Amino acid sequence: MISRILSSIDGISAYPIVSLAIFIPFFVIVTIWIIRLDKQYIQHMSELPLGHSTDEKKEER
Amino acid sequence: MDIEKFQYDNKIVRDFAIASVVFAVVGMLVGVVIALQLFIPEVNAGLQYITYGRIRPLHTNAVIFAFVGNAIFMGMYYSLQRVCKARMFSDLLSRIHFWGWQLIIVAAAISLPMGWTTSKEYAELEWPIDIAITLIWVVFAINVFGTIIKRREKHMYVAIWFYIATIVTVAVLHIVNSIGIPVSLTKSYSLYAGVQDALVQWWYGHNAVAFFLTTPYLGLMYYFLPKAANRPVYSYRLSIIHFWSLIFIYIWAGPHHLLYTALPDWAQSLGTVFSIMLIAPSWGGMINGLLTLRGAWDKVREEPVLKFMVVAVTAYGMATFEGPMLSLKNLNALAHYTDWIVSHVHVGALGWNGFLTFGILYWLIPRLYRTDLYSKKLAGWHFWLGTLGIVFYASSMYVAGLTQSLMWKEFTPMGMLQYPNFLETTLQIIPLHAIRAIGGIMYLTGALMMVYNLYKTAAAGTFVADEAAEAPALPKNTAESNETRHRWLERKPVQFAVLATVAILIGGIIEMIPTFLIKSNIPTIESVKPYTPLELQGRDIYIREGCNTCHSQMIRPFRSETERYGEYSKAGEFVYDHPFLWGSRRTGPDLHRIGGKYPHLWHYLHLENPRSMSPGSIMPPYPWLLTQDLDTSTTMAKIIAMQTLGVPYPKGFEHTANALLAKQADEITLDLQKNKVPAEPSKEVIALIAYLQRLGIDIKVAQP
Numbered sequence: 001m002i003s004r005i006l007s008s009i010d011g012i013s014a015y016p017i018v019s020l021a022i023f024i025p026f027f028v029i030v031t032i033w034i035i036r037l038d039k040q041y042i043q044h045m046s047e048l049p050l051g052h053s054t055d056e057k058k059e060e061r
Numbered sequence: 062m063d064i065e066k067f068q069y070d071n072k073i074v075r076d077f078a079i080a081s082v083v084f085a086v087v088g089m090l091v092g093v094v095i096a097l098q099l100f101i102p103e104v105n106a107g108l109q110y111i112t113y114g115r116i117r118p119l120h121t122n123a124v125i126f127a128f129v130g131n132a133i134f135m136g137m138y139y140s141l142q143r144v145c146k147a148r149m150f151s152d153l154l155s156r157i158h159f160w161g162w163q164l165i166i167v168a169a170a171i172s173l174p175m176g177w178t179t180s181k182e183y184a185e186l187e188w189p190i191d192i193a194i195t196l197i198w199v200v201f202a203i204n205v206f207g208t209i210i211k212r213r214e215k216h217m218y219v220a221i222w223f224y225i226a227t228i229v230t231v232a233v234l235h236i237v238n239s240i241g242i243p244v245s246l247t248k249s250y251s252l253y254a255g256v257q258d259a260l261v262q263w264w265y266g267h268n269a270v271a272f273f274l275t276t277p278y279l280g281l282m283y284y285f286l287p288k289a290a291n292r293p294v295y296s297y298r299l300s301i302i303h304f305w306s307l308i309f310i311y312i313w314a315g316p317h318h319l320l321y322t323a324l325p326d327w328a329q330s331l332g333t334v335f336s337i338m339l340i341a342p343s344w345g346g347m348i349n350g351l352l353t354l355r356g357a358w359d360k361v362r363e364e365p366v367l368k369f370m371v372v373a374v375t376a377y378g379m380a381t382f383e384g385p386m387l388s389l390k391n392l393n394a395l396a397h398y399t400d401w402i403v404s405h406v407h408v409g410a411l412g413w414n415g416f417l418t419f420g421i422l423y424w425l426i427p428r429l430y431r432t433d434l435y436s437k438k439l440a441g442w443h444f445w446l447g448t449l450g451i452v453f454y455a456s457s458m459y460v461a462g463l464t465q466s467l468m469w470k471e472f473t474p475m476g477m478l479q480y481p482n483f484l485e486t487t488l489q490i491i492p493l494h495a496i497r498a499i500g501g502i503m504y505l506t507g508a509l510m511m512v513y514n515l516y517k518t519a520a521a522g523t524f525v526a527d528e529a530a531e532a533p534a535l536p537k538n539t540a541e542s543n544e545t546r547h548r549w550l551e552r553k554p555v556q557f558a559v560l561a562t563v564a565i566l567i568g569g570i571i572e573m574i575p576t577f578l579i580k581s582n583i584p585t586i587e588s589v590k591p592y593t594p595l596e597l598q599g600r601d602i603y604i605r606e607g608c609n610t611c612h613s614q615m616i617r618p619f620r621s622e623t624e625r626y627g628e629y630s631k632a633g634e635f636v637y638d639h640p641f642l643w644g645s646r647r648t649g650p651d652l653h654r655i656g657g658k659y660p661h662l663w664h665y666l667h668l669e670n671p672r673s674m675s676p677g678s679i680m681p682p683y684p685w686l687l688t689q690d691l692d693t694s695t696t697m698a699k700i701i702a703m704q705t706l707g708v709p710y711p712k713g714f715e716h717t718a719n720a721l722l723a724k725q726a727d728e729i730t731l732d733l734q735k736n737k738v739p740a741e742p743s744k745e746v747i748a749l750i751a752y753l754q755r756l757g758i759d760i761k762v763a764q765p
Contacts, residue, residue: 023309026309027306030301030302030305031302034301034302037298041216042297042298044216045216045218045219045297046293046294046297047293048144048214048218049140049143049218049220049283049284049287049293050287050288050292050293051143051144051146
């Protein structure tokens, strides 16, 4: 019953295709972007939370 | 380069930490109480305010929004200041956020036991509180974005990304799902009805898990885990993929809560597919967390903080593997409505949220108070007690869920239900519920040990409310090109928020639009009519008492269910249900076809004392329904609200509604009096019986 109702909605079949169409390019772009990221940037970012200058307690010890 | 001196606001972090710990104990205590009520219903002491149906939402709200909520704010306010190298944007906003949030919690703690509820899971709070939540959330958002904009660190660490996604998505979810028409200060009706309401609710419910219990905690994990292990995150690249794929995919998966229901098939399939895809980013995140500890595993042996974090991340991995598996239709057919789901969420809540919070607290409190943890040994005990508690809890609930589900589905060789009496399947799992309660008590005991440990730590140290720090200012106005670059950076959090919003909106919109289109296309089943005024009032009592926490109203198209309950539920039957009441756990039997199954007398006596009709029943008695007068002053407002929502009551019906209500009440009462019970037409029980007797009969009328 439900599928009949849905098929009566114009262009319902577009929805899954649109989902896929948004999805795959999105991931391709993210992947390319990440691969091309600068190494120094990555290094800087991953050490950011460790920022020793602000962790005074460690220096106290 | 200019070195700027400034101070971190530790006071707000400390305040949220205290609130989190206090509400952890409260929320878990309520959890233990409801766990006990499931096999000793007398635990409610005959009080309507603490019956299971009313305080189960109190437990979930306390744990999610009070314990975890305050923990999120604690961790965010600490880490955000440090990765931004800046004090929070505004101390005043921080305080308003803190006190506003605590007031909301208090309002919830009062209103839920009073029975003022919308019935929508994790969104039970009524509209005035919803508005307060929205306002406080905006305050919080301004404070966070303000801090990000005035930061002294050029780049935004990945934790901030997770925080931004959390803030924008929770806002969207909360507003869309909570829209309703107020009837009074304590009552409103959902804008959506039936299938649509269910879809919106579980789009919300699922993403509340995603964006309240997961993304902010991942942000915390990406900050506090490297901090505690004193080494950078394993792969920063992986964390970026983790972020974008997680927020993009999560939002689509909501319909997996509605498999085999009257929800359209394509939406169910969409939910399943995206749930399976979620394994990838989730496990990417888990692996990233665990591998951060590479070469530091020796520390895990001695350091309780790391122990808690390792188990938390592992629990995250287990829950995010189990979730997609439960989204497979064949497994879902078995697990839905059972304790399996309860087990699943508690691996997440106790393991992931609970343990990560404990780990952060054990790391943070000594730092805020400039001292060492009072007792590492006690923290170690807490760890083992908590872990054992989780094992007891999860394993007993797995067995209970499977046992009950298999009993529901068992047929005799003659093709009859092996256990036609639902109660048999309930009684079978009572020992397992007792084990679950023990697991919960162990977990709570561990948390109490932590309270003592942290208190002693704080007492021994000196609190530094404003921690001095310094960092070079970001270059400003040095050159024309630099300025544009900087301005672009300043806008970055805003652009980022927009991007994240787009990512989550795409999924939400694609998921929901077709269902809203149905509204104009669905052939309403002709015999399905709006509720009578008395039934409508009865339905609101059903909602007030939280009957839907234990009883579903959604018969799935399985033979085991149609044999037990009757014809499976159709989408067209719920078009006047504002809100929908499909339920998510069958502690008691489904009620969608209860109408006409028993005489009025049975319901009257059963509500007065369920055990008189079903010996051994774990349903609490509802004697107050027999003595409390039905408030008919609201009938008119309710009918008008329903008309506004498009329920086709005839014009002017609101004026005659109460007369009609009295007439129907008299009929039911007369029938009861004939059977020698001292029923009165003005009592609440009459309305509830009227509603129960109406349930699911409309399509029977149509059948020849």
